[in-house]
Amino acid sequence: MFARPILLLAAALAAPLFAQIPQDSVESEAPAPAIIPGDALSIARAAATRGDQAEALSQYLRVLSTSPNNVEALAGAGRAALAVGDVNAATGFFARAEDLAPNDGAVKAGLGSATVQTGNGRAALRYFKQALSLGVAEASLAEDRGLAYDLTGDSRRAQASYQLALLGRPGDPTTTRRLALSQAISGNLPAALTTLDPLLRKQDIPAWRTRAFAKAVTGDVAGAEQDAAAVLPANQVATLRPYLARIAALKPSEKAAAVFLGRFPQPANRTLVAKAIPPAPRPVVTPSRTVIAAATPLRSDFALAPSAATPAPQPEAAPPLPATVDDSPALRAQRRAVAAANAKDLAAKRAEALAAQKKKADQLKAAAEAKASRSNPARHWVQVAGGANKADLPRAWTQLKAKWPGQLGSRSPWTMHYRFTNRLLIGPFPTADAAQDWVGERKKEGMTTFRVSTKSGEAVEKL
Structure with missing residues (x-):
């Protein structure tokens, strides 16, 4: 059951640092959403x-x-x-x-x-x-x-x-x-x-x-x-x-x-x-x-x-039994009735408690999502490189700027985790079209890049 993830991870680790995804790939138009932790x-x-x-x-x-x-x-x-x-x-x-x-x-x-x-x-x-x-x-x-x-x-x-x-x-x-x-x-x-x-x-x-x-x-x-x-x-x-x-x-x-x-x-x-x-x-x-x-x-x-x-x-308990127990049919019936009423009351209280817990969990989740959305709104980027080891990205950015100083000299690098790799991004761009126009201009110059759009809540951080 672990073979497929291990193979995928091995492939990602073995991939070149600057391995690119084709511009016309499905991912460039609609990147897969990041995995949300906390199931x-x-x-x-x-x-x-x-x-x-x-x-x-x-x-x-x-x-x-x-x-x-x-x-x-x-x-x-x-x-x-x-x-x-x-x-x-x-x-x-x-x-x-x-x-x-x-x-x-x-x-x-x-x-x-x-x-x-x-x-x-x-x-x-x-x-x-x-x-x-x-x-x-x-x-x-x-x-x-x-x-x-x-x-x-x-x-x-x-x-x-x-x-x-x-x-x-x-x-x-x-x-x-x-x-x-x-x-x-x-x-x-x-x-x-x-x-x-x-x-x-x-x-x-x-x-x-x-x-x-x-x-x-x-x-x-x-x-x-x-x-x-x-x-x-x-x-x-x-x-x-x-x-x-x-x-x-x-x-x-x-x-x-x-x-x-x-x-x-x-x-x-x-x-x-x-x-x-x-x-x-x-x-x-x-x-x-x-x-x-x-x-x-x-x-x-x-x-x-x-x-x-x-x-x-906890349910209300039946009255304490005396030291000498009256085990008559009438008292047994009374105890059964009390037990049934207690069980019904307990079930109602348990359902109420679980509903309150669910409401609290939903509120916390909504608050967390709202906070994530404020910190990371939907934005548009251009990916210039990617690598399995995040620690290698600063060196990769330095090499890219040296090779394309006019295109990247005034830009700031950003990164985000994606599947088994890490994206090296520039941006954000004001619109998806603006990002795609930048990709098109660089293609004419021989620089391979592609557009990436992130959804609200997807974390992107400065490198």
Whole structure:
């Protein structure tokens, strides 16, 4: 697939510096437009790199609207959807990518990261194992693999995975908080508090909430309530109190599901129930102090999930379940109705957010195009030479002026990139006819040149 571009490049590099295009060529009348950088896929990559996951998701969806089988866009959309908290959408994107590219390690890793957020640690570990066998770097999936180990009750391997992730990202807050909770789940509260200490010293609010849960899983309910009261409103502390009291009695895997995903087992049959752990209220920083803003709708991952530059809108949560769960048909029907309403509301908010992102992107693109047009309006030129190496053009211009002093002595050289070469131009001329007249006069004198017209926005710079 690379043969044709390589041959074209080789031909361009081998061409003489003064190789000319015939005057009557199609290019002299209508030069091909310059390639415009910044297509949706590259914009999506850039947005993902800088952490703007909502913008990345919007751009990946734009690619998929015209290329639904683009594996890179599907995997990218999966990662972005996961980052903004839409696990179902992420799973769908990764599953489609897996159908198209069953041996893509990055896709397998993405499926593992999405699966672990559903609470299925064993299935996630299978995906991570497949990703490793396909060449994915172990450190890149170590954090989510650690969570998968915790969800299966294997705290020792979980902590080893978190430590591996921290080798590549020292001090990463999310990984550090997960490691501390894992240490607490295994019964080592002192180690958990030591792990959290650097974040606590930075007044990291999620770390204080993590400390509350670390104390709860080791049985220090009073200490957990005290820490929770320091960073959460009183009504949320009251909501949490029965859950903090129950966590210590759970199995290690159940503790992990509770503190990482907000999933508590029912007393009767251990079936996972609706999410109940409140989220972190977002801190509002003022010049003199940090205060806690009013709580947003409840989420189970209380800021342990990866953060996104632009969070996706979250649905209103169902009322917290009591410590003794009423699982009557009427209540189940009520929960289903609430879930359906929440899903509909979330879909509407997501569509609104994506529309806003698209509008913003279109405005930025229009502004960039307007700026490019002001800097480089449509103009008319004459090409006197061209070369693959831009650095050779000044020397070429000096030789040309020496050979044609009367024709070029009073002119200034300009250049623009075109395909695999660089044009050496003079001008601009007031009209296309003026440029063509100059070409005609030079032809009579034995000088080969041709006219070039540039469109608005095509960059031409002084040599």
